[in-house]
Amino acid sequence: MPPLTPDIMLPIALARLLRDGETVFHGVASPVPMVAILLAKRLHAPNLVYLNITGSIDPTPAALPASTVDPRLLQGTRSLVTLTDLFDLSARGKLDTAFLSGVQIDALGQINMSLIPGPNGDVHRPKVRLPGGAGSACIMPTAKRTLLWRTKHDPRTFVERVSFKTTGGRVDRVVTPLCVFRRIEGRLTVESIHPYSSPGEVQAQTGFALNLPPAVPITPPPTPEELAALEAVDPEKVRLIEF
Amino acid sequence: MNNKVISLAEAVATVPNGATLALGGNTLHRSPSAAVHELIRQGKKGLNLVKTAGAYDVDILCGAGVASAVTAGFIGYENVFGMAGLYRQAVEAGRVQACEHACYSVIAGLRAAAQGVPFMPVAGLTDSDVPAAQGFRPVIDPYTGQSVVAIPAITPDVAIIHVHEADTQGNARIWGTLFEDVLMVTAARRVILTTERVVDGQTFTAQPELTTIAGFMVDMVVEAPHGAWPCSCAGLYDYDAEYLAEYVACTRTAEDFQRFLRRVTR
Numbered sequence: 001m002p003p004l005t006p007d008i009m010l011p012i013a014l015a016r017l018l019r020d021g022e023t024v025f026h027g028v029a030s031p032v033p034m035v036a037i038l039l040a041k042r043l044h045a046p047n048l049v050y051l052n053i054t055g056s057i058d059p060t061p062a063a064l065p066a067s068t069v070d071p072r073l074l075q076g077t078r079s080l081v082t083l084t085d086l087f088d089l090s091a092r093g094k095l096d097t098a099f100l101s102g103v104q105i106d107a108l109g110q111i112n113m114s115l116i117p118g119p120n121g122d123v124h125r126p127k128v129r130l131p132g133g134a135g136s137a138c139i140m141p142t143a144k145r146t147l148l149w150r151t152k153h154d155p156r157t158f159v160e161r162v163s164f165k166t167t168g169g170r171v172d173r174v175v176t177p178l179c180v181f182r183r184i185e186g187r188l189t190v191e192s193i194h195p196y197s198s199p200g201e202v203q204a205q206t207g208f209a210l211n212l213p214p215a216v217p218i219t220p221p222p223t224p225e226e227l228a229a230l231e232a233v234d235p236e237k238v239r240l241i242e243f
Numbered sequence: 244m245n246n247k248v249i250s251l252a253e254a255v256a257t258v259p260n261g262a263t264l265a266l267g268g269n270t271l272h273r274s275p276s277a278a279v280h281e282l283i284r285q286g287k288k289g290l291n292l293v294k295t296a297g298a299y300d301v302d303i304l305c306g307a308g309v310a311s312a313v314t315a316g317f318i319g320y321e322n323v324f325g326m327a328g329l330y331r332q333a334v335e336a337g338r339v340q341a342c343e344h345a346c347y348s349v350i351a352g353l354r355a356a357a358q359g360v361p362f363m364p365v366a367g368l369t370d371s372d373v374p375a376a377q378g379f380r381p382v383i384d385p386y387t388g389q390s391v392v393a394i395p396a397i398t399p400d401v402a403i404i405h406v407h408e409a410d411t412q413g414n415a416r417i418w419g420t421l422f423e424d425v426l427m428v429t430a431a432r433r434v435i436l437t438t439e440r441v442v443d444g445q446t447f448t449a450q451p452e453l454t455t456i457a458g459f460m461v462d463m464v465v466e467a468p469h470g471a472w473p474c475s476c477a478g479l480y481d482y483d484a485e486y487l488a489e490y491v492a493c494t495r496t497a498e499d500f501q502r503f504l505r506r507v508t509r
Binding site (some may be wrong): 028029031053054055056066067068069070071074080082083084087090091092110113114115123124125126127128129130131132133134135136137138139140141142164165166167168169241242 | 269270271272295296315316317318319321322323326327330331334335337340341343344345346347348350365366367368369370371372373376419420421422423426475477478482
């Protein structure tokens with residue numbers, strides 16, 4: 001068996017959170033969610049409805065693309081909706097799960113994809129201009145739940161408070177290379193720590209106080225079925241582009 | 244019948260400096276890149292670019308000094324090439340104003356324009372610093388008293404859309420994902436299509452429902468084979484990863500970028 005690494009644990013931990021029959025959406029720059037969704041469909045959620053920016057539904061790409069808006073994600077779809085249709089779906093409360101991320105993620109589960117303000121909090125002349133939140137400021141408050149993921153877990157990413165709030169919203173879980181956070185009473189709480197990490201490492205790499213209990217559960221290691229499904233879904237390891 | 248086919252240079256010459264310009268496509272896919280290169284060649288200035296999610300098009304127009312504002316939800320090369328460095332530098336230096344939207348609020352603004360109303364309420368943006376930063380204001384629903392964010396109409400002076408097939412009157416077909424392109428056509432004051440090929444429109448009559456852009460809303464048609472390059476064009480070609488990697492490498496210093504620009508626009 002290969003050693004357990006974040007690029008294996010992260011998509012598997014995300015896939016376990018998905019439910020059969022629900023509508024699930026990922027946006028641009030989302031290889032790990034793309035893999036997680038295809039993995040869940042193969043394992044325990046065959047009736048999950050897989051939505052993405054190309055407008056395809058339940059695509060079955062022969063080879064996974066590095067860009068998650070790629071025309072390759074049209075393969076196998078029997079119908080096509082528009083991006084507007086997808087945002088409308090979320091707006092009227094019918095999107096079950098959205099995958100989003102943040103350059104900064106804070107203790108309240110708020111994300112920053114926008115900017116680091118300049119002197120005196122200037123947002124119009126920022127110190128750092130980030131890519132922008134894409135659809136997140138509209139989706140995170142309207143989708144039934146949001147799963148955040150981030151392939152980096154360090155104190156610059158996981159901060160007490162974001163420098164600029166691109167959006168808050170209905171964040172349920174945050175999955176990182178080291179652990180799974182659950183949002184409980186509005187605050188991120190460690191739900192489980194991946195087998196190769198430790199409470200000490202998670203706290204050291206997190207910029208806010210975790211108040212870890214004496215015994216933190218360990219994320220169950222991947223099963224042989226999960227590993228085989230991951231290999232089948234992403235044999236070229238396209239997801240590594242995120243790590 | 245009105246033949247709307249003209250050259251790329253003639254069509255792009257009609258884009259005034261300072262225009263609000265909507266660009267079709269999304270990130271690395273079906274951008275009107277041939278027209279983008281022509282905008283640089285003609286030395287346009289002060290454009291406000293409108294797009295839900297842009298990459299090469301927005302980045303190079305920021306680097307070349309053509310854009311002065313970007314109205315968008317996301318600008319970047321996804322995970323493929325990372326951040327849009329020239330866009331980032333231009334915003335941080337104050338040369339380009341980032342009018343940050345959520346992708347859905349760009350759509351809402353375009354919908355307002357298409358529907359001829361001054362603003363469009365939008366769901367979401369309820370837990371965000373973006374409305375305050377951008378001056379998006381709430382309105383009160385006159386029926387329930389509830390508050391909702393109102394996005395001002397975004398009316399592009401010109402929309403440039405790259406399509407797979409168009410006839411001489413501008414009836415056009417896009418294969419695969421439409422993105423926001425049809426909405427841009429209805430929202431914009433003027434529409435320029437660049438097309439992989441000009442076809443005999445008579446061939447569209449068997450299945451007119453596949454023709455998603457109606458010619459009477461189109462002003463100009465430019466035949467531009469490979470016109471999305473270096474971005475992808477569904478069913479025809481992939482994005483040019485080799486070229487884009489070289490481009491991104493050349494955006495790190497001003498000298499390299501100027502040399503690169505001369506090559507692209509010669």
